Amino acid sequence: MADxxxxxxxxxxxxxxxxAIxxxxxxxxxxxxxxxxxxxxxxxAIRYYKGLITLARRLPPEVLTYIFQICIDLGYPRTPLNVSGVCSEWRKAALAxxxxxxxxxxxxxxxxxxxxRIKFRLDRSGLAPLSISLSLSRSAVFMNVLAMLMQHTHRWSSLYLTAESSQEVDHFLGIFGRASFPLLSNIGLRLSFTGGEVPLGVDLQEPPLAFGDAPRLNRLSFHAIIPQSGLFYESLSLLKITSLILATTPRHQDVELLRLFTCLPLLQTLILKSKISIVDGDIGTIAEPVHLSWLRKLDITGEIEMLxxxxFIQTETLSHLHLRAVVPVSEEEQVQGSLADCLHSFIATQGHALEYFELHGFYLSAVHMSSYFTHLPNLVELQLHDSDISDEAIRLFSGPDACCPKLSKLDFRWCGQVTGKAMVSMVQNRLRGSHNLHSINEVTLIHCSFVQEADVLDLAALTICRLLGKPDDYCRGSTCCQNERYRQRLQLRQMFGVGGRVRKLTKNLIL
Known part of the structure; x- marks a missing residue:
């Protein structure tokens, strides 16, 4: 019991x-x-007050708006919707x-x-000029949207039309002819062919009839479409078109192409892009040269026959020439005979005012390449991508009889002949200011086989030396010029002294 x-x-x-516990x-x-x-x-509270002092919150609204606009231009139209949820400051900037x-x-x-959604954007855009992109359709919903947009034609600044047929384009051009477009400056037309034979040309509504009240219209672009001659061409001469872009895949008559240029005497910018040959070899037997007195930029991308x-293009004012081969011409193939002569003849007769010259994907012989520079007294910038240049040609840029005395920028990529020693010697020579030669202010060298690390550092001691591509590069969408591993190795070797003596990386070396 006690227990x-x-x-x-x-x-x-x-x-x-x-x-208790x-x-x-x-x-x-x-x-x-x-x-x-x-x-x-x-x-x-910490997050809040840190947010007040972060760069993103301290940026002026107009800077944020500018950054958001860049995102939109890069193909992200939902940017203002996406950034509105980040913070109140971004939401305010997104209301622009x-x-x-x-x-x-x-x-x-x-x-x-x-x-x-269209009404929401129209309301949010206020009185800002509108950039309109329409995939044409005769559905009831599309026609209702178009009627809504037509109430704001006084704000249209750019119009891009995509259609399945030229008849569809022509139908809607007739509708647009009833309105006024005081701000419209840019029109683009695209036919989205789904198969079968692509026509050589298409008939379209005369632009002055379709856009008779568009006093600022000065830019045309055609994608996968080449208009036929006739009333369309004649009516073009009534417009003050200064910029023409032809991005086309169908083969068409090159003579028609030249006739189109003839109808645009005020042309200042001409851009041609084609995945196949757009010019036949016998063009000279049936075509007359076109004189474009105001042409300043000629940009052609296609096969080498484009030369x-x-x-057949004559101008005294050309300052920018860009020639790019869709399929790069290898060293074994080269650009031979009449094609190389076409380029030489053009530069010799039209190159006096040329300031920027780009060759992309052309392998020209050392003799041909060297011969071009003697006709370019005003050249400021030279860019070669997959287009070799020899040391002999580099030496033409220095000395008492140097070519291109105003040359100040060089951009060489995938050039397998030029050596770093020749580049350093030429830059040193021009740096002295002798013979009234401009100094080389910037050199870009990417994937050049015979340019050594020591040469890069020597160049960086003399001028700005880039091993990195630029945001506006034609090839920025590919990885050919990223050069990332080489840049990292160079930086690490110089930081830790791997492979030899350490040389301080200067601010002139852009990695």
Missing amino acids: DNKAHTAISFHEAAVA EAQKERLVRQVTLLQSKRAYHLS PTLWSNIVVDPDSDERSLQR NLLP
Whole structure:
């Protein structure tokens, strides 16, 4: 009996102890919860005040708006919607009317919300000029959206039309002819062929009839479409077109191409892009040269046969020449005979005012390449990509009889002949200012086989030396000029002295 009482007493004691512990535990849990709440409060305050001093919050709204606009231009039209949820400052910057002025109506648009979204953008864009992109359709939803947009034609600044047929384009051009477009400066037309034979040319509504009240219209672009001659060409001469872009895949008559140029006497910028040959070799037997008195920029991308077009373009004002081969010409193939002569003849007769010269994907012989520079007295920048240049040609840029006395920028990529020693010697020679030669202010060298690390560092001691591409490079969408591993190795070797003596990396070396 005594043992039972002792056991019950012990049980009561331990139960009381457990109850006390549980009570203490509950008090501690409440304290921990309170401390966690206080901690969360202070962390929230820290984030808030850190947010006040971050660069993103301290940027002026106009700078943020500019950054958001760049994102939109790069193909992210939903940028203002996405950034609005970041913070209040970004939301304010995203309310800028210009960020809502890009209106796209495409076949993949959700018809149920399309009208609501277009109205939302029209309201948000305020009075800002509109850039309109339409995939043409005769559906009821599209026609309702178009009617909504036509109420704002006084704000249209750019118009891009995509259609399945030229008849579709012509139908809507007739609709546009009833409106006024005081701000419209840019029109683009694209036919989205899905298969079969692509026509050589298409008939279109005369532009002055379609856009008779568009006094600022000066830029045309055609994608996968080459208009036929006739009334369309004649009506073009009534417009003050200064910029023409032809991005085309169909083969067409090159004579028609030259006739199109003839109808645009005020042309200042001409851009041709084609994945196949757009010029036949016998063009000279049936075509007359076209004189473009105001042409300043000629940009051609295509197969090497495009060089046949050059002798038929005459101008005294050309300052920028860009020639790019869709399929690079290898060292074994080279650009031979008449094609190389076409380029030489063009530069010899039209190159006096040339300031920027780019060759992309052309392998020309050392003799041909060297012969061009003697006709370029005003050349300021030379860019070669997959287009070799020899040390002999580099030496032409220095000395008492140097070519291109105004040359100040060189950009060589994937050039397998030029050596770093020749580059250093030429830059040193021009740096002295002798013979009235301009100094070389910037050199870009990427994947040049015979340019050594020591040469790069020597050049960086003399001028700005880039091993990195530029944001506006033609090839920026590919990885050919990223050069990332080489740049990292160079930086690490110089930091840790691997492979020889350490040379301090100067600010002139852009990695």
